[in-house]
Amino acid sequence: xxxxxxxxxxxxxxxxxxxxxxxxxxxxxxxxxxxxxxxxxxxxxxxxxxxxxxxxxxxxxxxxxxxxxxxxxxxxxxxxxxxxxxxxxxxxxxxxxxxxxxxxxxxxxxxxxxxxxxxxxxxxxxxxxxxxxxxxxxxxxxxxxxxxxxxxxxxxx
Amino acid sequence: xxxxxxxxxxxxxxxxxxxxxxxxxxxxxxxxxxxxxxxxxxxxxxxxxxxxxxxxxxxxxxxxxxxxxxxxxxxxxxxxxxxxxxxxxxxxxxxxxxxxxxxxxxxxxxxxxxxxxxxxx
Numbered sequence: 283x284x285x286x287x288x289x290x291x292x293x294x295x296x297x298x299x300x301x302x303x304x305x306x307x308x309x310x311x312x313x314x315x316x317x318x319x320x321x322x323x324x325x326x327x328x329x330x331x332x333x334x335x336x337x338x339x340x341x342x343x344x345x346x347x348x349x350x351x352x353x354x355x356x357x358x359x360x361x362x363x364x365x366x367x368x369x370x371x372x373x374x375x376x377x378x379x380x381x382x383x384x385x386x387x388x389x390x391x392x393x394x395x396x397x398x399x400x401x402x403x404x405x406x407x408x409x410x411x412x413x414x415x416x417x418x419x420x421x422x423x424x425x426x427x428x429x430x431x432x433x434x435x436x437x438x439x
Numbered sequence: 440x441x442x443x444x445x446x447x448x449x450x451x452x453x454x455x456x457x458x459x460x461x462x463x464x465x466x467x468x469x470x471x472x473x474x475x476x477x478x479x480x481x482x483x484x485x486x487x488x489x490x491x492x493x494x495x496x497x498x499x500x501x502x503x504x505x506x507x508x509x510x511x512x513x514x515x516x517x518x519x520x521x522x523x524x525x526x527x528x529x530x531x532x533x534x535x536x537x538x539x540x541x542x543x544x545x546x547x548x549x550x551x552x553x554x555x556x557x558x559x560x
Contacts, residue, residue, distance in 0.1 A: 286551070312471075331456065331457075332456040334505075335456040335457060335459070335460045335505075338460055338505070339459060339460050339463045341461070341462075341519075342463040342464060342466070342467045342519075343466055345519055345523055346466060346467055346470045346500065349467075349473075349523060349526070350470070352474055352523075352527050352530045353474045353477050353530075355530065355534065356474075356477055356478060356481075356530045356533060357477060358535055358536060359533075359534040359537075360480070360481045360533065360534065367446055371477050373534070373535075376534055377531065377534055377535070379532045380527050380531050380534060381527070381531070383523065383526075383527045383530075384523070384527035386523045386525075387519075387523035387524050388520060388521050388524060388526070389467065390518075390520065391516060391517065391520035392487050392498075394513070395513075395517060397552040398509070398513075399538055399556065421542070423486065
């Protein structure tokens with residue numbers, strides 16, 4: 283996963299990561315603007331603090347979303363009464379939500395790293411996969427919940 | 440006549456952005472505490488650990504410099520990501536190995552019948 287998405291290919295050839303730029307200029311701190319480059323290379327400057335704060339708030343919002351998924355999964359498994367005729371129903375619903383919470387936390391951090399790298403380089407922000415993953419998973423879990431409720435109602439009657 | 444906006448927006452101090460970010464950290468710590476309280480109901484040890492993680496994160500936010508400061512490393516963000524992953528693992532353990540509520544639906548659980556969940560009339 284590189285920081286340069288498909289939108290970011292308009293500039294000169296980019297190295298694979300910030301380490302590549304640091305390897306070329308080991309004496310220059312990453313927070314200082316680089317001097318005029320002799321060849322095609324990426325300059326990294328410290329972005330506006332407000333952009334960094336906004337990026338951090340986005341990461342925190344994903345973190346809270348992850349915690350909400352974990353709490354929902356735990357509540358389904360521990361607090362819901364068992365579905366009649368579907369004793370495994372609570373675990374089928376709850377455990378994927380908890381796993382999704384862990385995935386959101388990890389991917390959210392990677393997303394923060396990619397966004398911060400793009401901000402430092404002045405590139406377009408990379409696309410985030412998290413909204414799509416969230417929408418698909420939530421829809422799938424709702425369908426699974428509907429199926430489990432239907433099976434439970436049929437078995438109960 | 441309203442004042443014209445400054446030409447160089449990047450020169451403005453990020454005061455309100457910093458405050459909004461601080462509030463976002465507060466909400467995150469509260470979310471940690473809420474999840475810890477939910478886990479506390481089924482596993483006291485895991486719940487206490489999660490609540491302690493929230494307190495630890497709150498302390499780290501106060502101590503470590505924010506990533507907007509030049510040269511600062513995003514240690515606290517990494518700590519939060521790892522902490523949420525740890526909470527998810529703890530919740531997974533409680534969900535798989537914990538004692539889930541048993542009994543028919545719409546009936547009080549044994550703990551509720553004993554007066555642990557609801558006060559007796």
